[in-house]
Amino acid sequence: MLCLLLLGACGSAGPAAVTSSAVRTTCQAVSAVLSDGPDPGADPVGYAEAQVLPLRQIHAPDRNLRSAIDALASAYQRVFETNGSKAADESVARATERVDGICPGAAA
16 A cells, blocks of 8 residues: 555655646746847837737647747737737736746746
8 A cells, every 4th residue: 555655645746747748848938038129118019919920829738838839929919909009918917927927927
């Protein structure tokens, strides 16, 4: 019985470590994408446009992180399509908070 418990504990620790590592790697990719492109202060609409495709190309093994990245890409798409409307900017702020909740500092 003790052996089964130990084996179960070992088995459950592996995937958590892999997931944590995969999420960390994905968070680094998000940060790298968002640090590239035009200066967001000088050209917010151009910056938004430059982020959409690279964000959509990030592979995220975690469903919540994938959803948060997709929401951020969609929010940036709306900024581009609306030429930086207030509602689109607010959408980016909410999506940024969501990504940062999983990847602290990656989208800020």
